[in-house]
Amino acid sequence: MDTWLSEHPDIRSIRVAGCDLNGQARGKRIPTRFAGKITEDGSRFPFSVLNLDIWGEDIEDSPLVFDSGDADGVLLPTERGYLPMPWLGTPTALLPVWMFHENGKPFDGDPRQALARIKERYTEQGLTAVVATEMEFYLIDDTGRMPRTVPSPHNGKRRTGSETLGLRALDAFDEFFTDLYDACEAMDIPADAAISEAGLGQFEINLMHVDDMLKAADDAWLFKLLVRGLARKHGFAASFMAKPYADYSGNGMHMHFSVLDTDGNNIFDDGGPKGSEQLQNAIAGCLNAMPGSMLILAPHANSYDRLVPGAHAPTKLCWGYENRTVAIRVPGGNHKARRIEHRVAGGDVNPYLLLSAVLGAALDGIAQKLTPLAPVTGNAYALDAPELPATWQDALDVFQTDPAVARIFPKALINNMAMTKRQEIGEVATLSEEERIALYLEFL
Numbered sequence: 087m088d089t090w091l092s093e094h095p096d097i098r099s100i101r102v103a104g105c106d107l108n109g110q111a112r113g114k115r116i117p118t119r120f121a122g123k124i125t126e127d128g129s130r131f132p133f134s135v136l137n138l139d140i141w142g143e144d145i146e147d148s149p150l151v152f153d154s155g156d157a158d159g160v161l162l163p164t165e166r167g168y169l170p171m172p173w174l175g176t177p178t179a180l181l182p183v184w185m186f187h188e189n190g191k192p193f194d195g196d197p198r199q200a201l202a203r204i205k206e207r208y209t210e211q212g213l214t215a216v217v218a219t220e221m222e223f224y225l226i227d228d229t230g231r232m233p234r235t236v237p238s239p240h241n242g243k244r245r246t247g248s249e250t251l252g253l254r255a256l257d258a259f260d261e262f263f264t265d266l267y268d269a270c271e272a273m274d275i276p277a278d279a280a281i282s283e284a285g286l287g288q289f290e291i292n293l294m295h296v297d298d299m300l301k302a303a304d305d306a307w308l309f310k311l312l313v314r315g316l317a318r319k320h321g322f323a324a325s326f327m328a329k330p331y332a333d334y335s336g337n338g339m340h341m342h343f344s345v346l347d348t349d350g351n352n353i354f355d356d357g358g359p360k361g362s363e364q365l366q367n368a369i370a371g372c373l374n375a376m377p378g379s380m381l382i383l384a385p386h387a388n389s390y391d392r393l394v395p396g397a398h399a400p401t402k403l404c405w406g407y408e409n410r411t412v413a414i415r416v417p418g419g420n421h422k423a424r425r426i427e428h429r430v431a432g433g434d435v436n437p438y439l440l441l442s443a444v445l446g447a448a449l450d451g452i453a454q455k456l457t458p459l460a461p462v463t464g465n466a467y468a469l470d471a472p473e474l475p476a477t478w479q480d481a482l483d484v485f486q487t488d489p490a491v492a493r494i495f496p497k498a499l500i501n502n503m504a505m506t507k508r509q510e511i512g513e514v515a516t517l518s519e520e521e522r523i524a525l526y527l528e529f530l
């Protein structure tokens with residue numbers, strides 16, 4: 087890691103940062119001359135820091151705070167190493183870290199450690215998940231009381247209608263996207279195609295599939311930090327908030343995955359369009375865990391504004407082939423790339439928790455040889471099918487008691503997440519709609 091710094095002598099300072107349960111970066115600014123100490127001994131801050139509410143406040147009655155004396159954890163660098171932070175004016179490096187106890191045991195409240203546990207389970211079964219994500223976000227002018235579209239850098243005009251797959255919309259922000267792709271290359275984030283989406287100022291960039299679920303989650307988390315930071319550098323805001331505008335599409339974070347065996351064969355592929363029995367098992371596992379996982383897939387009050395019928399986001403517990411109205415879609419194409427697309431999560435999710443929930447559920451289904459209901463065709467919104475939890479409180483209630491969730495996540499993380507969301511539900515209920523939008527635009 088120190089080699090990277092020696093190859094970048096212009097770096098003036100370092101940000102040491104881990105990911106909390108809300109996906110927020112928590113950490114410190116360190117002078118570059120003390121970098122060696124960080125890479126050798128790690129850094130320290132309280133365990134409770136990875137379990138703060140959306141405002142960055144302690145969770146009342148959390149055992150991580152006063153009951154434990156607000157003890158420190160040890161933050162060690164992840165395998166990602168140093169990364170540039172091109173959205174800052176001063177040359178700066180980011181060092182992603184994750185949390186351990188003094189004895190080297192992983193901290194169960196760290197969302198990246200939760201995903202590492204899932205990765206270990208796959209490895210024990212001789213399996214490797216190959217994961218890709220679709221990252222949707224809005225470019226927003228947040229200088230007024232309510233969000234507006236960003237004026238085009240070309241003519242100063244604001245978009246007044248949707249422009250799905252419109253090259254004109256992309257070209258209007260060519261300098262931003264050029265800088266974004268350059269930064270993704272520098273940060274080893276595999277950004278692929280960019281498109282304009284259905285919302286005003288909404289865009290999507292796909293992150294290419296990788297055969298390391300930890301790297302896939304890292305890529306998504308870092309991409310969100312990058313997009314938000316770089317947008318500010320260009321004079322506007324970017325948001326992954328689930329539903330910035332009531333009348334336009336929300337931001338999703340669709341996740342695609344397949345699973346390889348020890349010989350590199352895709353276990354979802356049976357040589358035809360239907361997919362293998364293990365594909366069916368994985369789908370059943372995902373559907374079985376979906377109601378209990380909604381607090382992960384839709385973690386904020388605004389998340390549920392996106393999950394309404396007819397809004398290009400799923401509301402029913404069902405699956406299908408080449409159907410974008412269902413929760414689980416099996417895309418067409420070459421059978422060798424047969425995969426699952428999980429369509430429920432919003433852009434406001436914590437990527438580590440999302441991948442943990444989905445991949446953990448899929449492995450659960452494979453291990454138990456679960457069988458899903460028949461795939462649906464046509465408009466799933468019109469079907470008489472089970473509904474996903476439709477409110478934040480409903481999602482919290484199911485999350486705490488669902489046996490599938492208990493098989494996927496450590497008990498401590500489940501308790502920490504539940505306490506966090508219980509506190510946020512109480513606080514957000516006191517806010518006006520304008521205040522809620524401002525809150526989520528700022529942090530998501």
